[in-house]
Amino acid sequence: MEKSVGAITSEAKLPMLLTPLPGPRAREVIARDAQFVSPSYTRGYPLVAKSGRGAMVEDVDGNMFLDFAAGIAVVSTGHCHPRVVDAIQKQAAELIHISCTDFYYQGLVELAERLSAVAPGKEAKKVCFGNSGTEAIEAAIKLARYHTRRDKIIAFHGCFHGRTLGALSLTASKAVQRKGFGALLAGVFHIPYPNSYRCPYGNPSPCTCVESATFLEREIFKRLVDPEEVAAIFIEPIQGEGGYVPAPKEFLLELQRICRMHGILLVCDEVQSGMGRTGKWWACEHAGIEPDILCVAKGIASGMPLSATIARASLMDWKPGAHASTFGGNPVSVAAALATMDLLETQYIENARRVGGFLLGRIADWPAQHRIVGDVRGKGLMIGVEIVRDQKTKERAGDLRDAIVDLAFEKGLLLLGAGENTIRIAPPLVIDEEQAAFAAQTLEACISEVEKSA
Numbered sequence: 001m002e003k004s005v006g007a008i009t010s011e012a013k014l015p016m017l018l019t020p021l022p023g024p025r026a027r028e029v030i031a032r033d034a035q036f037v038s039p040s041y042t043r044g045y046p047l048v049a050k051s052g053r054g055a056m057v058e059d060v061d062g063n064m065f066l067d068f069a070a071g072i073a074v075v076s077t078g079h080c081h082p083r084v085v086d087a088i089q090k091q092a093a094e095l096i097h098i099s100c101t102d103f104y105y106q107g108l109v110e111l112a113e114r115l116s117a118v119a120p121g122k123e124a125k126k127v128c129f130g131n132s133g134t135e136a137i138e139a140a141i142k143l144a145r146y147h148t149r150r151d152k153i154i155a156f157h158g159c160f161h162g163r164t165l166g167a168l169s170l171t172a173s174k175a176v177q178r179k180g181f182g183a184l185l186a187g188v189f190h191i192p193y194p195n196s197y198r199c200p201y202g203n204p205s206p207c208t209c210v211e212s213a214t215f216l217e218r219e220i221f222k223r224l225v226d227p228e229e230v231a232a233i234f235i236e237p238i239q240g241e242g243g244y245v246p247a248p249k250e251f252l253l254e255l256q257r258i259c260r261m262h263g264i265l266l267v268c269d270e271v272q273s274g275m276g277r278t279g280k281w282w283a284c285e286h287a288g289i290e291p292d293i294l295c296v297a298k299g300i301a302s303g304m305p306l307s308a309t310i311a312r313a314s315l316m317d318w319k320p321g322a323h324a325s326t327f328g329g330n331p332v333s334v335a336a337a338l339a340t341m342d343l344l345e346t347q348y349i350e351n352a353r354r355v356g357g358f359l360l361g362r363i364a365d366w367p368a369q370h371r372i373v374g375d376v377r378g379k380g381l382m383i384g385v386e387i388v389r390d391q392k393t394k395e396r397a398g399d400l401r402d403a404i405v406d407l408a409f410e411k412g413l414l415l416l417g418a419g420e421n422t423i424r425i426a427p428p429l430v431i432d433e434e435q436a437a438f439a440a441q442t443l444e445a446c447i448s449e450v451e452k453s454a
Helices: 005-011 024-036 082-094 106-118 133-148 165-170 211-224 249-262 331-363 398-410 433-453
Strands: 049-053 056-059 064-067 125-130 152-156 188-191 230-235 265-269 293-296 307-312 373-379 382-390 416-418 422-425
Touching (some): 064 433, 082 331, 106 125, 106 331, 133 293, 331 382, 398 416
Parallel strands (some): 265 293
Antiparallel strands (some): 049 056, 125 307, 416 422
């Protein structure tokens, strides 16, 4: 008896391509999309998704892909995990919306308790819910200003904190993200990010980049802004859109010291790096720092829209009406998040650590094997492969990176770029070693093929 497409989807672990890409149905959808959908979206290759299970995605023409992008690091427990789906369906049949802005419900309190319990630091926490990463950042900006009664913010070159006006004022990843939108939030300063491979102070790599922290005291606090006017410093412990760049432990500890000395709030943007992706709940835990505010989204609810701004309870002192969200903490999204946390705690954080270590071990020597690979870096299942034209000059090769990502798509492997020239490896945390090995083998084949013509 012939199996249904759904049955094949649930059993498949590796790609299976049935048509040239894009297939006929995909081409039809893409044509309609061009007519009716905003052109501001950045689609790198023509995937038209229909369904997903685990780490596999099926397109509208029946082609099966191994997903190493995870909806931009969102589907932490894989596509349509049965326990997450069950939680969503049960909650949708009971209560879809009530708004925590005006009313109470049990699931919201339970999720706040559980997030508080796993947040770094011994002090009690409180949680404010939103719908997206950029909303978590907006809440953190407002809370930092409200609590400190200061109005200046410091962020880093290469950072991505979101696209709404306040978050965009912090974002310094690509000029196109800011171009055309006029004046942004005043009082925001940017300093070099501690890139161990590309030390902003010219030190040989790898380096600790502590100078990126002491630069605050040597230059910023002496020439641009008094530290007593700075409300917060926002940092991604591992830059996401900036190129999957981990901040060195020594830098993060020094940054925390400076913040504590001057009464500046340390805000960790864990929108992409949090919820177990690095093999710990939070990327900042690898350095042993304790942020005052933690911004969470993406993997928190396995694909349902939800974000959380977690802060020390003594810090979250704003009054009723100061900040809220109609849809933030929606009951269905909360149910998905609770199921997600169960799965992460019992299985997938450890799997991210183990399989991430296996994968990194397979690809760590690529710079020695491939002249266009400049650096391989990351933690857990948050890994970046930086593509360069020349290893000595480290000239960025965004065109070669794009060619590799496109070629991987043609072989059934879904990847995304990050930064100017890095390949982002961010699969669902459910992948096994067989899938990791296939992805490494496929990606290396694509690198070798592009390298021949470079």
